[in-house]
Amino acid sequence: MDRGRIHSLNPILVIGLIMNTMVGVNLLGLAHHASKMGYNLWWSPILLGCIVSLTLFPMMALCRRYPEDNLFRIHEKLLGKWLGRCFNILIIVYAILNVSTANEGYIRLVQTSMLSNQTATLPLLGLTLTMVYITNGGIKLIARFCLLTFFFTGWMVFLLQYGFQKGGFTHIFPLFNTDWRSIAETVHNSYASMLGYELVLFFYPYIQEKNKAHKHVLIGIWIVVLLYVMILITSVAYFSEWQMDNLIYPILNLFKAVELSFLERIENLGIGLWVFLILSTSTGYLWVARTGLEEMAEKTRLWHLLLPTIISFLFIVGPLSVEKQRYIYDKVTVYIAYGLILWPIFLLLLHSLRFGRGERVS
Amino acid sequence: MKRVSWFIVTVILLLSLCGCGGELERPALEDMAMIGVMGFDYVDREKINVTVSVPVPARNKETTQVYSTNASMTSEAMLNLATKADRTMSLSQLRVILFSEEYARKVGIGKVILDLYRNPIVGENVYIAVVQGKAKDVIKGTYNHRPEINTYLNSLLRPRVETAFSSFATIHDFVFMMTSNTMDPNLPYLIHVNGEIQIFKAALFRVDRMIGFYSQREGKMVQGFLGRERLPRMSFEFQHVTKTGKKQTERVVFDFVRAKTKVRSEGSLKKPVIHIDLRVRGMLVGYSGSKDLEKRAQFRTLVQELEKRIKKESMEMLLRFQKQGVDPAQLEESIRQKYHGKWTRETGLALYKKAKFNVKVHVDIVGFGTLK
Numbered sequence: 197m198d199r200g201r202i203h204s205l206n207p208i209l210v211i212g213l214i215m216n217t218m219v220g221v222n223l224l225g226l227a228h229h230a231s232k233m234g235y236n237l238w239w240s241p242i243l244l245g246c247i248v249s250l251t252l253f254p255m256m257a258l259c260r261r262y263p264e265d266n267l268f269r270i271h272e273k274l275l276g277k278w279l280g281r282c283f284n285i286l287i288i289v290y291a292i293l294n295v296s297t298a299n300e301g302y303i304r305l306v307q308t309s310m311l312s313n314q315t316a317t318l319p320l321l322g323l324t325l326t327m328v329y330i331t332n333g334g335i336k337l338i339a340r341f342c343l344l345t346f347f348f349t350g351w352m353v354f355l356l357q358y359g360f361q362k363g364g365f366t367h368i369f370p371l372f373n374t375d376w377r378s379i380a381e382t383v384h385n386s387y388a389s390m391l392g393y394e395l396v397l398f399f400y401p402y403i404q405e406k407n408k409a410h411k412h413v414l415i416g417i418w419i420v421v422l423l424y425v426m427i428l429i430t431s432v433a434y435f436s437e438w439q440m441d442n443l444i445y446p447i448l449n450l451f452k453a454v455e456l457s458f459l460e461r462i463e464n465l466g467i468g469l470w471v472f473l474i475l476s477t478s479t480g481y482l483w484v485a486r487t488g489l490e491e492m493a494e495k496t497r498l499w500h501l502l503l504p505t506i507i508s509f510l511f512i513v514g515p516l517s518v519e520k521q522r523y524i525y526d527k528v529t530v531y532i533a534y535g536l537i538l539w540p541i542f543l544l545l546l547h548s549l550r551f552g553r554g555e556r557v558s
Numbered sequence: 559m560k561r562v563s564w565f566i567v568t569v570i571l572l573l574s575l576c577g578c579g580g581e582l583e584r585p586a587l588e589d590m591a592m593i594g595v596m597g598f599d600y601v602d603r604e605k606i607n608v609t610v611s612v613p614v615p616a617r618n619k620e621t622t623q624v625y626s627t628n629a630s631m632t633s634e635a636m637l638n639l640a641t642k643a644d645r646t647m648s649l650s651q652l653r654v655i656l657f658s659e660e661y662a663r664k665v666g667i668g669k670v671i672l673d674l675y676r677n678p679i680v681g682e683n684v685y686i687a688v689v690q691g692k693a694k695d696v697i698k699g700t701y702n703h704r705p706e707i708n709t710y711l712n713s714l715l716r717p718r719v720e721t722a723f724s725s726f727a728t729i730h731d732f733v734f735m736m737t738s739n740t741m742d743p744n745l746p747y748l749i750h751v752n753g754e755i756q757i758f759k760a761a762l763f764r765v766d767r768m769i770g771f772y773s774q775r776e777g778k779m780v781q782g783f784l785g786r787e788r789l790p791r792m793s794f795e796f797q798h799v800t801k802t803g804k805k806q807t808e809r810v811v812f813d814f815v816r817a818k819t820k821v822r823s824e825g826s827l828k829k830p831v832i833h834i835d836l837r838v839r840g841m842l843v844g845y846s847g848s849k850d851l852e853k854r855a856q857f858r859t860l861v862q863e864l865e866k867r868i869k870k871e872s873m874e875m876l877l878r879f880q881k882q883g884v885d886p887a888q889l890e891e892s893i894r895q896k897y898h899g900k901w902t903r904e905t906g907l908a909l910y911k912k913a914k915f916n917v918k919v920h921v922d923i924v925g926f927g928t929l930k
Contacts, residue, residue, distance in 0.1 A: 309678040325569065364785075369895035438737030449730065452682035461681060498561055 203404045207412045209339035210403055213480070214416030216342035217392035219423065220477030221301035224470070226424060227431040227446040229385040232378040234437050235367050238428040240382050244390050245421035247383070249414060252393065254540040256410045259400040261547060267397040268491040274546050284488050288504065290532045291485035294391070295508040297525040298478040299323055302470065303512070305445060309467055317513055324509050327475055331482045332501060335399050338479045345472040352466060353423065356430045359453040363433030388526075389424070391533050392477060393417055397540070398484050482508075588615075591623070591643050592651035594708030597693030598670055600661040601628055606670070608635035609694045612643070613708045620706040624698055632673040650679050653712040655686045655729075656693040656748075659761075659768065668736060668766030675729050685715040686727050687746045688761040688768060696750050714755060715746065719788050723777030724760035736766055739903045741888035744780070747771060762886055769884070772875075779872050782817045782836060783887035789814040791843065794867055800848075810864065811844030815924060823892040823913070830913040832889050836868070838919070842926035852930045861921050869919045876915050885910055 205213070222229070230237040262270050267287065271280035299320060307316040330341050396413055403409045431446050434453060443449055451463035459465070485504035490496055512521070591612040599607040609626040625642050629635035640647050655674070657667050667686075674680050689696050697707060704710045717726040724746040725731065735743035747761040760777040762770045772780070778789050796808040820835040842851075849856040879885060890906040893913070897905070 312679065321572065364891070366891065366895055370898055373898050434734075436734050436738040438739075439733060448678070449682075452730070455683075460683075 203402060204336040205339055205399065205403045207405060207408065209336070209343065210409060210412040211416040211419070212342040212346055213335075213339040213399065214393055214396065214413050215420055216345050216473065216476035217395055217480040218390060218417070218420045218477075220392065220473050221298045222386075222389035222391075223424070223427070223473070224301065224305060224445050224447045226386060226389050227428055227435070227440045228444055229389070230382045230428070231437070231441040232381045232385065233374050234378075235432050236372065236374045237382060237440070238368060238425060238432050239371075240379075240386060241390075241421045241424035241428065243379070243383060244387065244424075245418060247387075248390050248393060248417055251537045252396075252410070252413060252417070254544055255394070255397055255537075256413070258540040258544055258547070259397065259409075260406070261544075263406055264401050266399070266401055266487065266491075268488050270543065272491075274543055274550065281492060284492060286532070287536065288485045288488040290529070290536060291481040291488065292504045292508045292511070293524065293529045293532070294481040295327070295478045295485070295504070296511045296521075297529055298474050298481070299327075299508065300512045300521060300525065302474040305448070305467060305470075309445075309448060310464060320509070320512060323471065323474070324505060327478050327482060328501060328505050330475065330479045331486065332498075335402050335483055338476070338483055341479065342476045345476045348472050349469055352469070353426065355451070355454050355462070355466070356426060358455060359430045359434040359450045362453055363430070363435070365429075365433050367432050368429065388530050388533070390417075390420075391530075392480065394533070394537055395480050395484060398487060589645050591645040591647045593647060593649055594651060595654045595656065595697055595711055596632075596652060597656040597658070597689075597697045598661055598667070599658045599692050599694055600664055603665060604630050606630065606635070606661065606665075607694065608632065608639070609697050610639060610647075611697050611707055612645075612647075613706060620709075622706045622708065626694060632670055633677070648679070649674075649677060650681065652680055652684050653708065654715055655684060656696060656711075657686070657688050658693045659688055659690055659747075661693075662688050662761070662763075662768035666766040667732075667763075667768075671729060671732055671736075671766070675733055680729065682728055682730060684729050685712070686729065686732050687715055687748050687757075689748045689750065690758075691750060696748070696755065699750060699753070699755075701753050701755070711755070714757065720790055721746070721757050722781055722786060722788065722790050723774045724757070725781070725784070736763075738888075739901060740885075740890040740894050740906055742769075742884045742886050744772075744777075744886045760886075762884060764884065770882075772886070775871075776875050779868075779875060780887045782838075783819055783821065783834060783872075783889070785819055787816055787818065789817050789838075793844070794864060796847075796863055796867070798847075806848065808847030808849070809844065810842060810847070810860070812840050812864065813843045814838055814840045816840075821889060821892045823896060827893075827897070827909060828912070830893055830909055832892055832913050832915050834872075834889075834915065834917045836872070836917065836919045837922070838868075839922045839924055842923060845926060850930065851926050857923075861923060864921045864923075865919045868921070869917050872917050872919075873915065876917070880911060880913070880915075883907060883911060889913070 227237065230240050233240055258270065262273070265273065268284050271283050274280070275283065303316045303320045303323065306319055307314070311319070330337060393413065393416070396409070400406070400409065427447070430450060431440060434450060435443070435446065440446060448463055448467065451466040454462045456462060482501070482504060486501045489500040489503065493500065593610045593612055595611045597609040599609070601607050605628050607626065607628050609624060612623045612625070614621045614623055623643070625639050627635055627638040627642070629638055636647060636649070661667070671686070701707070701710060715726065725735070725744050727735065727743070727745050732743060732745070735741055743763040744760045745763065746757045747759040749756050749758045759771045759773060760780070761768050762772060775792065778792055782789055791811055791813045794810045794812065796810070798806045798808060800806055817836065817838045822833045823830050824833060825831040845851070849860055851857050851860070876887070879887070885907070890910050893909050894901050894906065
């Protein structure tokens, strides 16, 4: 498919890509991660959305200066071949870690909720192969898959009404009963659920309408924020503070609140469909890892795709203990992500030193 | 093409690797013993007696197997029971959990409930109840002309308007009530007499320990304050003295079509005032008295009498609850909504004990049958 440098992403695909790379495994535990704020957590996504929108400015500014290059090539142009490649390797590692984070988190949930007496290697293998197949089709196929995901999973928002009806809406009062310390902790703990928008640094060259790209990315981000707020308000209504603090997968329990006359145990259906959200996240990151390897090797080979896949697979089933894995997924990945999100500011400074302000380099 | 075929061959080889695992076969559905009812009885502070009942599917006659064991945790009891049963036990069809009153009072049901709440196999529509005497006796009892115990208990405890004087608590609901910091949980209280099971009262809890009861009539009003829209019927009795000096009794059975309650708190935290605005709409389904209900003035008097009576009864009940320091009606929630700072149950109870109540009742009778 569109392997070359064809401008293949139209606005809808950009919005879909941003939305679905952001929504993924971290939404499953969002209310749990944000529980430091108690019943006030429902407005924390708005805060996160503001931070995300702010950090998007330097990213888009950098992309506008290099409209035909992704971050890997920008590195090589700005930092020189060797230093640039060092950072490229770090980004590839980050992308592989994110693939593992998404897959592992989901497989762990499937194992807990559905296959409690089996090993999860086989489902993981299935998941990984599907991921490879989609990523092999290039960024356009990933974006289209994201749209498909949206239609397959978007309707689940309506299921929120069951939890909402059973709970007490008045729990959201008093509105601002919290302190700065818990806000800061909540932002840090739940920032992982907003990750995914940094991929715009890599697929920017493929966007058709580059002058409006910033707007489209922002639309995607704020749709996600709206979705998170809806889910968290429902959680606030349905759960007590203790429950939000102690339940690892609050979404699973929200699914359990659904009562349909023709279907029981809808949480199994919901968790099954969640695989779309996981795939749309992990394929995006896998594509980044692949692109990085291709840029370094300066040619296209299948093993550029298979190598990161195998590494991420072995990372999950390999000898690393679950505890160490969790540390890497929850801490290391997020700190690298913080670095990557702030990195464009440094690159912009470097750019202005080398080429002057606002200069376009093509 | 060559690459693709290599890829496919690798995948097939990888898939066939799964055969190497020496896993035990997962049992088919017929080999599963689906536990329907679990009962917990008091042995001593550490040990519980767990009784489970398993329906046996048969063509003509429904039968039930009952197993029982002593253990310190539910999951441990499941281990013991699994070695007694002829089929593999599963909790995925669990419907009812019963606790004996003794266990609920002496140990508290939180540990067992949280153990089941942790287990993702257990579904969400599991109802909890407290029984007088032993839960084991209820499960082992025989009930004439009734379906087998699993079905019977499940249908009995399923939410219906007629029994809506207690909260039908599923596991989630109970954990919510237990941890909400604004209320005391309540559960249906069952008694077992003459081969029948009856939902008799509502059992009142402090956190996870049972501390008392309240009656069906009080339960109906508590549910109204909790925001339930459909309430069970209530009967009222009014004593009148007619002009000739004769005593006359007027009986009214009122069917709630819709109840709506607003609970707001006002005033400083030193002197909180809780306003309760109860608006009910309903039908008169039974009436024995001398009033001509088609006459506006007499009809109005009846409505006012009803409003006054509901107000009086609910005030008496609330003051009694306040004196005992229990809050099944979740009135503390209205204070919490305006409280800034760290909210704990102790703060809530202290404020609740200081609060003044102001109950307003508005009754709207939409019909009184086909007789005037």
